[in-house]
Amino acid sequence: TILFDNGTHKNVLLEDVSSGLAVQANQHVIVDGASGMILDPGGHKVYSKVLAGTMTQLGRAKLEKIFLSHQDPDIVAATNGWLMTTDAVAYVSKLWIRFVPHFGLDHLVLDRLLPIPDQGMRLPLGSAEMLLLQAHFLHSCGNFHLYDPVSKILYSGDLGASIGGETVEVQDFDAHLPAMEGFHKRYMAGSKALRAWVKMVRKLDVQIIAPQHGALFRGPAMVERFLSWCETLQCGMDLLDDELQLPA
Numbered sequence: 001t002i003l004f005d006n007g008t009h010k011n012v013l014l015e016d017v018s019s020g021l022a023v024q025a026n027q028h029v030i031v032d033g034a035s036g037m038i039l040d041p042g043g044h045k046v047y048s049k050v051l052a053g054t055m056t057q058l059g060r061a062k063l064e065k066i067f068l069s070h071q072d073p074d075i076v077a078a079t080n081g082w083l084m085t086t087d088a089v090a091y092v093s094k095l096w097i098r099f100v101p102h103f104g105l106d107h108l109v110l111d112r113l114l115p116i117p118d119q120g121m122r123l124p125l126g127s128a129e130m131l132l133l134q135a136h137f138l139h140s141c142g143n144f145h146l147y148d149p150v151s152k153i154l155y156s157g158d159l160g161a162s163i164g165g166e167t168v169e170v171q172d173f174d175a176h177l178p179a180m181e182g183f184h185k186r187y188m189a190g191s192k193a194l195r196a197w198v199k200m201v202r203k204l205d206v207q208i209i210a211p212q213h214g215a216l217f218r219g220p221a222m223v224e225r226f227l228s229w230c231e232t233l234q235c236g237m238d239l240l241d242d243e244l245q246l247p248a
């Protein structure tokens with residue numbers, strides 16, 4: 001699925017290659033001129049298909065960057081393969097720099113795993129500049145989203161993720177809610193983190209919010225519905241009991 005293409009800059013959602021017990025995941029590729037980037041490439045089960053799909057989309061462009069929103073296996077497990085087969089550098093929160101190597105990183109590629117500072121950073125891609133935005137505790141404590149100012153797509157990682165709802169694009173927000181609600185209440189750390197994130201995102205011109213699982217939100221009205229839902233959602237620590245129960 002081509003989400004944006006102006007001739008020199010394109011944003012592609014790769015064909016869904018998920019199967020079996022592994023949770024469905026979206027892989028996104030951004031190409032600007034001769035420079036390419038893959039977001040949250042995923043684990044071993046999808047590695048060869050995602051690599052092939054990425055190379056097809058890149059054409060003559062080169063894979064220069066890999067963005068890892070956080071440390072979960074569905075995102076980082078195949079990092080070694082990506083670094084071994086390409087010359088790309090990978091970016092992950094500085095909190096996870098010493099944990100990702102446990103998935104097996106050859107020492108040849110260790111210096112191509114680079115830390116994102118807590119406050120986020122700007123990352124050049126071709127003639128464009130991506131924003132790596134803080135999204136800590138949504139859900140990982142070292143968590144980033146990527147905003148592309150050319151396509152105006154906000155890649156939101158696990159935030160906005162849905163399981164078993166609409167597949168590519170949300171048409172009916174209310175009907176889609178049940179596919180998001182349970183996941184967000186349990187996996188997102190709390191309403192304070194969500195409200196702070198919404199305040200930051202409202203400073204950007206966002207046309208699409210593209211999560212790592214399930215359907216994306218397209219257009220200002222749908223983006224606004226999602227942001228206002230995030231603003232009031234009680235989740236994580238908000239729902240924690242004052243006293244924990246021992247197992248029955």
Ligand code: FE
Nearest residue numbers: 070072139158
């Ligand atoms: Fe995750």
